[in-house]
Amino acid sequence: MADAPTRHTGTAPTIRDVAALAGVATSTVSRALSNPDRVNRVTRERIEKIAAELNYVPSSQARGLSSGRTNAIALLVPDVTNPFYFDIIRGTQNQLKAAGYTQLLVDTEESAEMEADTLRKMQRTADGFILAASRLSDATLAEAAANQAIVTINRSSSYAPTVMIDTPGAVIQALEHLTSLGHSRICYVGGPSSSWSNAKRWKTFDDETRDRGLTTSRVGPFAPKMTSGAAAADAAVRTGATACIVFNDLLAIGMLQRLRERGIRVPEDMSIVGCDDIFGADFCNPPLTTMASPIEQAGRVAVSMLLAQLGPLRSASSRRLAVMPTHLTVRGSTGSAPQQG
Incomplete structure (x- = not known):
């Protein structure tokens, strides 16, 4: 031995x-x-x-300790209370710890101004930044990426390496699911107007429903929180749609609560599809059909792409884009379209 x-x-x-x-x-x-x-x-x-x-601590990082490196990486998220970000935080934290880095977590409160201000103020505090669902404009992101190591998650950019979660692909799966159940009037319930992923999901929804000859509507924008669900549900009901694809699970769960208050049955009267498969999506009433993806792995991959920019040990990794697959998880919030009288 x-x-x-x-x-x-x-x-x-x-x-x-x-x-x-x-x-x-x-x-x-x-x-x-x-x-x-x-x-x-x-x-x-x-x-x-x-x-x-x-x-x-990898050798390149150890050398950095005597050359101005902090061995800290900042993760910026729009809303730390949103369960979607829990797995991203866990994935980045574990990967950074294994590589000898400390993670600094910042909640930017859905504000592009706060996000940009944080990047400026933390240039000397962090060796690099991971921006989850960044609200920055293209011009601001380009300027930031020119001055510091940055990787984005769920925010396409030609200025920085990006980890994409393929929710547009999941939107197509959701539409196929709903049309197979007989739904022809479908509403998209939008998230924040500053959200890049919201724009991508809407474009996919709009293109696909046109190709399929469906009757569609769009309501929003709404804050991606449960508290916005009541207004979102009321707006969706007014459209006459029999099914909704919703920007995220928190908003969808809030809609379920409001629809129940109004005596509108889910899925008998209206079907609801969320996005993210957050913790609790299978506990609500009814359990939420939603679009799922390997969120923790997205955080790990973002770290590997960022560390590739920071030292010769990782110079072999030159990926600019990583795409995380998605799938539709079908639960009790979707069912056959109601029969028209």
Whole structure:
């Protein structure tokens, strides 16, 4: 039986120490910490656990400590209370910890101005930034990306590497599901006007429903919160639609509550489809049909793309775009279209 790897008292752990304890090659450790989707999940998680236990700091980052690096990465999210961001936060946190970085979490309160101000004020505090569902304009994002390392999540950009969650593809799946149930009058319930993903979902919805010859309507914009659900439900009912595709699950859950108050049955009178498959989407009444994707993995991939910009150890990763797949999870909030009298 081979001896356990020697721990050198008073010296920093090396990539070889991590590799020896994990029983893999040093190149596998490097890939697991910088390009996680290229390593088997079980192996990657074992390496991350060992790296965290050893407090392993990659050599390029260790050099950075004496050259102005903070070894901190800032994650900016529009609303930290939105459960959609919980898995992103967990994914980025775990990946950054394994790579020897500290995560700084900032809630920008759905404000493009606060987001831009945070980027300016934290240039010396953070080595790089991950912007989840950024509300920045193209011009502001371009200026920011020219001055600091940035990766966006769910915000297409030619100025910074991007992790995209393919919710437009899930919108198509949702439409196919609803039309298979006989729905021909469908409403899109929109989110914030500043949301890039909202614009993409609406465009997909509009293009696909035109091609299918459906009768459609659009209501909103609404804040992506449960408290906006009552107004959204009332507006959707006025359109005469028998089904709704809703910007996010929080808004959809708020709509379910309002429809129940009004005596409108879901799904017998109206079907509802949400987006994100947040924690609790399967607990509401009825359980919510929604568009789901690997959100935690999106956070991990965003970290790997950001670290590729920060040091020679990760220069091999040059991806500018990663697309996370989505699928429709069918639950009790969708059903056959009501029969017209």
